[in-house]
Amino acid sequence: MTKDPMTVAVIGTGYVGLGTAALLAHIGHTVTGIDISEEKINLLRAGQVPIHEPGLDDLLASVQDRLTWTTSYDSVHTADVIFICVGTPPGPDGTPDLQYVVSAAARIAPHLNGHAQVIVNKSTVPIGTGDYVQRLLEDHAPGYDHERHRVVSNPEFLREGTALQDSLYPDRIVLGGHPDALQIMARLYAPLIEQTFTAPAAAPRPETYTRPTVVNTTLQSAEMIKYAANAFLALKISFANEIAGLCERVGADIEEVATGIGLDGRIGTRFLNAGAGWGGSCFGKDTAGLISAGREHGYDMPILQAAIDINTRQRQVIIDKLMRQLRTLKGKRVTVLGMAFKPDTDDLRDAPAHDLITRLHQLGATVTAHDPIAMPRAAREWTHLTYREASSVQDALHRADAVIIVTEWSDYRTLDWNAHLKGMRGRLIIDARNIIRTPIDAHVEQIGREAPVGERRALT
Numbered sequence: 325m326t327k328d329p330m331t332v333a334v335i336g337t338g339y340v341g342l343g344t345a346a347l348l349a350h351i352g353h354t355v356t357g358i359d360i361s362e363e364k365i366n367l368l369r370a371g372q373v374p375i376h377e378p379g380l381d382d383l384l385a386s387v388q389d390r391l392t393w394t395t396s397y398d399s400v401h402t403a404d405v406i407f408i409c410v411g412t413p414p415g416p417d418g419t420p421d422l423q424y425v426v427s428a429a430a431r432i433a434p435h436l437n438g439h440a441q442v443i444v445n446k447s448t449v450p451i452g453t454g455d456y457v458q459r460l461l462e463d464h465a466p467g468y469d470h471e472r473h474r475v476v477s478n479p480e481f482l483r484e485g486t487a488l489q490d491s492l493y494p495d496r497i498v499l500g501g502h503p504d505a506l507q508i509m510a511r512l513y514a515p516l517i518e519q520t521f522t523a524p525a526a527a528p529r530p531e532t533y534t535r536p537t538v539v540n541t542t543l544q545s546a547e548m549i550k551y552a553a554n555a556f557l558a559l560k561i562s563f564a565n566e567i568a569g570l571c572e573r574v575g576a577d578i579e580e581v582a583t584g585i586g587l588d589g590r591i592g593t594r595f596l597n598a599g600a601g602w603g604g605s606c607f608g609k610d611t612a613g614l615i616s617a618g619r620e621h622g623y624d625m626p627i628l629q630a631a632i633d634i635n636t637r638q639r640q641v642i643i644d645k646l647m648r649q650l651r652t653l654k655g656k657r658v659t660v661l662g663m664a665f666k667p668d669t670d671d672l673r674d675a676p677a678h679d680l681i682t683r684l685h686q687l688g689a690t691v692t693a694h695d696p697i698a699m700p701r702a703a704r705e706w707t708h709l710t711y712r713e714a715s716s717v718q719d720a721l722h723r724a725d726a727v728i729i730v731t732e733w734s735d736y737r738t739l740d741w742n743a744h745l746k747g748m749r750g751r752l753i754i755d756a757r758n759i760i761r762t763p764i765d766a767h768v769e770q771i772g773r774e775a776p777v778g779e780r781r782a783l784t
């Protein structure tokens with residue numbers, strides 16, 4: 325708990341804003357969460373969390389005395405620190421659309437007071453946006469004083485599905501801006517930096533965790549760190565997928581190869597999973613954003629472009645595997661297991677399942693889809709797709725000619741496949757996440773390896 329409680333406003337109560345509000349309230353600050361969506365604010369006021377994020381509802385409930393939810397910006401006036409956590413979706417050419425950041429800055433400005441206030445950009449924004457926000461505040465705030473009202477870039481690195489662990493026990497905290505403002509941020513984050521807070525039941529402190537490294541830098545470097553980090557992670561996944569394709573052709577096993585190369589400390593084992601390719605709200609958007617920034621400066625970024633191209637091709641790799649076995653998809657029933665872009669979230673943005681359902685339907689298949697959490701959201705957001713929503717995994721597999729495992733939910737990992745296969749018409753499984761670990765009574769195709777492993781040596 326902080327010895328120096330501050331008053332904080334968090335603009336935008338999506339995945340990042342809610343995580344930020346929960347973290348800051350947990351370490352002892354008083355937080356107002358502000359959103360333009362009345363629906364979200366009404367849910368939050370009623371104690372409901374509008375997104376699926378493990379443990380977040382318990383953490384928010386435990387700190388409700390220090391949390392207020394509103395659609396009004398009035399509380400900005402008394403805030404020491406104001407976080408901007410609004411969306412920055414990609415425009416048609418990949419350039420991030422800054423309209424929500426611009427509107428948030430314009431609405432913050434009239435409420436700035438005569439004291440020192442820090443405006444923190446947590447949204448992922450193109451390099452130079454910090455200066456742009458500063459100028460917007462200047463334009464819209466009558467009493468704006470750049471000595472008192474400083475803009476800081478504090479990019480967010482949380483992953484959906486493990487947001488609490490990532491926020492409470494980060495590898496690093498990146499802060500870009502004027503040293504005076506960074507001092508205020510150091511005070512705000514002191515319990516996080518020193519790890520003096522009590523770990524909440526929903527997110528215990530990992531045994532080996534000590535404390536985060538703080539990277540103090542300029543606005544521009546902080547903004548670039550976020551883009552470059554996401555681009556590098558996307559690159560790692562595309563690299564694994566490219567190598568996986570060759571593994572299939574030469575008889576190597578991508579999982580053993582990934583383990584073998586990842587144990588080299590310079591490479592690292594994480595983010596080398598071959599599969600359906602990346603999805604979600606960040607990697608596609610941020611790689612495209614970086615390429616568009618390069619374009620603005622007449623600077624090509626061929627490595628990033630290749631990572632995007634490989635990711636797009638990976639969707640087709642799955643369709644190709646299906647077509648090789650079934651010849652044609654016309655008149656075939658194909659089941660898609662997993663719709664969210666990754667397990668433990670209901671986020672459907674840029675999900676591989678979206679592209680696969682679209683393509684399967686175009687090729688004449690009758691598609692049934694299932695997801696343990698994201699189906700209600702898909703019913704609202706994927707009305708342009710043609711598929712049947714399954715009521716259970718059993719229902720999803722009923723009379724299917726083939727199944728594609730698209731998201732590695734634990735429900736699918738632990739499924740009694742042999743029992744469920746009985747309801748199927750065909751016996752083809754495209755396991756695009758390599759989760760089937762023992763032989764089952766079906767023809768299983770995996771990515772970059774022969775499946776199932778059977779008597780082969782299990783990977784440690």
Ligand SMILES: NC(=O)c1ccc[n+]([C@@H]2O[C@H](COP(=O)([O-])OP(=O)(O)OC[C@H]3O[C@@H](n4cnc5c(N)ncnc54)[C@H](O)[C@@H]3O)[C@@H](O)[C@H]2O)c1
Pocket residue numbers: 335336337338339340341358359360361364409410411412424425427428431446447448449480481482483484605606
């Ligand atoms: N989701 C992630 O895993 C993640 C991780 C790291 C960084 N980011 C970045 O953080 C930012 C936010 O992402 P997100 O996933 O939380 O987005 P989101 O779409 O879940 O949430 C954005 C929220 O902002 C609200 N909003 C929009 N304009 C507003 C305004 N003027 N005033 C108040 N509220 C407003 C929306 O109603 C919405 O609730 C993006 O730039 C994203 O790239 C996201």
